[in-house]
Amino acid sequence: MTIQEFKADFQEKCDPQFSKDEIHSFWQWFNENLISISNPTDLENNYNKWCLELISGKPIQYIFGYSFFHKYCFQVTSDTLIPRPETEELCELILNQNQNTPLFGIDIGTGSGCIPITLLNERSNWKFRALDLSVNALKVAETNTKKYQLSNRLELINQNFLENQNVTNNYDIIVSNPPYIDPKERDNLESRVTHFEPHMALFVTHDVLEFYIALFAFFERNTNPNAQLWMETHQDYCNDVIELFNTKFRAKKIEDLSKNPRFVYVVK
Numbered sequence: 001m002t003i004q005e006f007k008a009d010f011q012e013k014c015d016p017q018f019s020k021d022e023i024h025s026f027w028q029w030f031n032e033n034l035i036s037i038s039n040p041t042d043l044e045n046n047y048n049k050w051c052l053e054l055i056s057g058k059p060i061q062y063i064f065g066y067s068f069f070h071k072y073c074f075q076v077t078s079d080t081l082i083p084r085p086e087t088e089e090l091c092e093l094i095l096n097q098n099q100n101t102p103l104f105g106i107d108i109g110t111g112s113g114c115i116p117i118t119l120l121n122e123r124s125n126w127k128f129r130a131l132d133l134s135v136n137a138l139k140v141a142e143t144n145t146k147k148y149q150l151s152n153r154l155e156l157i158n159q160n161f162l163e164n165q166n167v168t169n170n171y172d173i174i175v176s177n178p179p180y181i182d183p184k185e186r187d188n189l190e191s192r193v194t195h196f197e198p199h200m201a202l203f204v205t206h207d208v209l210e211f212y213i214a215l216f217a218f219f220e221r222n223t224n225p226n227a228q229l230w231m232e233t234h235q236d237y238c239n240d241v242i243e244l245f246n247t248k249f250r251a252k253k254i255e256d257l258s259k260n261p262r263f264v265y266v267v268k
Ligand SMILES: C[S@@+](CC[C@H](N)C(=O)[O-])C[C@H]1O[C@@H](n2cnc3c(N)ncnc32)[C@H](O)[C@@H]1O
Pocket: 080, 081, 082, 083, 084, 087, 108, 109, 110, 111, 112, 113, 114, 115, 131, 132, 133, 134, 137, 159, 160, 161, 162, 163, 177, 178, 179, 180, 200, 201, 202
């Protein structure tokens, strides 16, 4: 098949299931990946495999193994969440507030490592630790760390943050986009999320505030004066997180670009 024939076949296969915009965007991914294959048999085999995966509902980022985030491209696998545009906004908020004065930070629940890697790429004087419970997610974070040559400024740690907070230090900044979805909401989520994204990254185990309660204790004990804490939250529980942190600190609610209450910023 020629590339034009692939394109026509692709449109026909996708037509009932996806919108015009989606088909256009997915084809860009296919095109980009098809043109790097030189053997015609491999080309056709890969094309057919990718089409089947796409039609089955698999997110395009998992089919090709990468995702764009902020200005960068990260490896993603079924062990890591696909980084979301809201999290790009969180990084922008942090960068806008902090120029290149040296900061030592930690990212709790790092997944692909998209948050600290983006921040470190933009701020050459910063150092970070990044923690995750998933060993497989950390392997992906390690690949991304090496890709951007940040191994000397980013330390990856395998730890259950809810059980053991033994990464004490005097941090200047803590960032977290923790799991915050109640498993009861599962049926309201899109099936491509619940079928393909890691449940460890999405769902809380006991309580929707469990990570924020742990973050409160960690922030109180392990940070310098004037330290910052930046968190992404579920829009329905953002006010509860604000209330929790206002018992001791100054917490501010920040909306995302869709005007949903999404981020909480706390100063010590
Ligand atoms: C919502 S995802 C965020 C991933 C990434 N930071 C992002 O924004 O795309 C939450 C991450 O927390 C990790 N996680 C879940 N439970 C954890 C725990 N108890 N301790 C440490 N990390 C945990 C998951 O493996 C997942 O990578």
